[in-house]
Amino acid sequence: MNIQHNIALKNYNTMGLAVFAKYFYKLTDNAQLPDLLKEIKKYPQTYFLGGGSNTVFLHDFDGLVLHLATRGIEYQKTENNQVLVTAQAGENWHNFVQYTVQQGWFGLENLSLIYGTVGASPIQNIGAYGVEVKDRIRRVFATDTQTGKSLILHNHECNFAYRNSIFRQPENKHLLITAVEFQLDTAFQPQLGYGDIAATAERMANGKPITAQIVANAVIATRQAKLPNPDELGNAGSFFRNPIVSNAQALELKQQYSDMPIFAFDDKTSKLSAAKLIDLAGLKGFALGGAAVYDKQPLVLVNQNNATPQDIVDLCQYIQKVVQEKFAVSIQPEPVFVE
Numbered sequence: 609m610n611i612q613h614n615i616a617l618k619n620y621n622t623m624g625l626a627v628f629a630k631y632f633y634k635l636t637d638n639a640q641l642p643d644l645l646k647e648i649k650k651y652p653q654t655y656f657l658g659g660g661s662n663t664v665f666l667h668d669f670d671g672l673v674l675h676l677a678t679r680g681i682e683y684q685k686t687e688n689n690q691v692l693v694t695a696q697a698g699e700n701w702h703n704f705v706q707y708t709v710q711q712g713w714f715g716l717e718n719l720s721l722i723y724g725t726v727g728a729s730p731i732q733n734i735g736a737y738g739v740e741v742k743d744r745i746r747r748v749f750a751t752d753t754q755t756g757k758s759l760i761l762h763n764h765e766c767n768f769a770y771r772n773s774i775f776r777q778p779e780n781k782h783l784l785i786t787a788v789e790f791q792l793d794t795a796f797q798p799q800l801g802y803g804d805i806a807a808t809a810e811r812m813a814n815g816k817p818i819t820a821q822i823v824a825n826a827v828i829a830t831r832q833a834k835l836p837n838p839d840e841l842g843n844a845g846s847f848f849r850n851p852i853v854s855n856a857q858a859l860e861l862k863q864q865y866s867d868m869p870i871f872a873f874d875d876k877t878s879k880l881s882a883a884k885l886i887d888l889a890g891l892k893g894f895a896l897g898g899a900a901v902y903d904k905q906p907l908v909l910v911n912q913n914n915a916t917p918q919d920i921v922d923l924c925q926y927i928q929k930v931v932q933e934k935f936a937v938s939i940q941p942e943p944v945f946v947e
């Protein structure tokens with residue numbers, strides 16, 4: 609097996625942290641898996657890496673980084689205007705979404721321009737503009753790297769929740785997702801109930817019917833205006849999850865800060881905007897070492913000036929402390945911190 613040694617990970621994590629992997633293997637074909645699973649047992653730890661867009665390496669990785677680079681998309685038309693599309697884990701998520709839109713397969717267009725791979729999409733149940741990937745996942749194909757067994761998990765077995773699934777739980781860290789099957793529509797139904805996407809799509813349609821490609825373009829344009837491009841400014845997208853608090857606490861905060869957005873979560877709890885909390889705490893643009901809070905979108909932490917992993921951790925903890933002290937709200941990081 610072509611296991612590489614001491615590989616720089618700077619170009620394998622969108623935060624652009626200059627760390628190294630002691631061992632590194634690029635998986636391009638699932639036929640390599642049986643040999644690889646025997647090999648994995650020799651290493652103290654293994655980290656499955658897709659696009660590194662939700663990963664913060666805390667230091668050099670003293671084990672094997674297994675980089676998913678498998679490609680391939682298959683589909684099967686079904687009754688009821690639907691199509692089942694299976695994509696290999698290493699497919700680039702954004703390219704995959706654009707491909708589905710071009711094929712006339714609908715349902716993922718609101719998730720355009722999310723970074724990373726297809727294989728990572730179920731892990732934290734990626735979501736944007738009113739759509740979560742769980743709405744379209746039918747089955748997840750995985751390999752248990754401890755037993756070598758292949759598994760097929762149906763949607764309901766994945767325990768999908770807001771930025772969460774069984775795959776994020778520590779006891780399932782040995783499950784390698786090899787492919788994901790999506791259930792998409794061949795008749796287009798726009799989902800425009802979120803944010804300013806409807807207005808942008810209507811402007812782009814210019815009086816003509818809104819197509820899925822227009823929705824995708826509206827999402828892309830909106831994201832490009834708000835979020836830094838990791839190729840230009842290292843970042844991992846939203847750095848904090850939106851906190852869930854009791855309805856009573858949400859109401860109290862709303863009375864104190866009239867522009868505090870509050871979203872109903874369930875009967876007893878509400879979701880707050882982590883971005884707004886950070887903004888109201890006066891931390892927009894705040895920098896610590898080489899890391900900073902992005903001035904256009906305070907939910908994003910950026911690698912402004914050769915940030916070290918410690919700079920990112922220090923900034924993260926400082927923000928958590930200030931938000932806790934000011935609002936009595938705990939905000940938790942979204943990316944995976946890798947020891």
Ligand SMILES: Cc1cc2nc3c(=O)[nH]c(=O)nc-3n(C[C@H](O)[C@H](O)[C@H](O)COP(=O)(O)OP(=O)(O)OC[C@H]3O[C@@H](n4cnc5c(N)ncnc54)[C@H](O)[C@@H]3O)c2cc1C
Pocket residue numbers: 622655656657658659660661662663676697721722723724725726727728729731732733734735736783784785786835836837838843844845846944
């Ligand atoms: C600019 C920007 C914008 C973003 N916007 C959004 C957004 O709107 N919504 C959203 O939800 N996320 C967003 N993200 C976060 C990120 O894009 C997603 O979490 C994405 O799914 C991560 O994919 P990845 O391949 O880069 O994962 P990685 O960072 O490589 O890995 C993330 C986690 O998944 C695990 N993993 C990866 N592949 C596999 C596999 N095949 N099998 C098992 N485990 C695996 C890793 O071990 C790790 O625990 C954004 C990120 C950036 C940089």
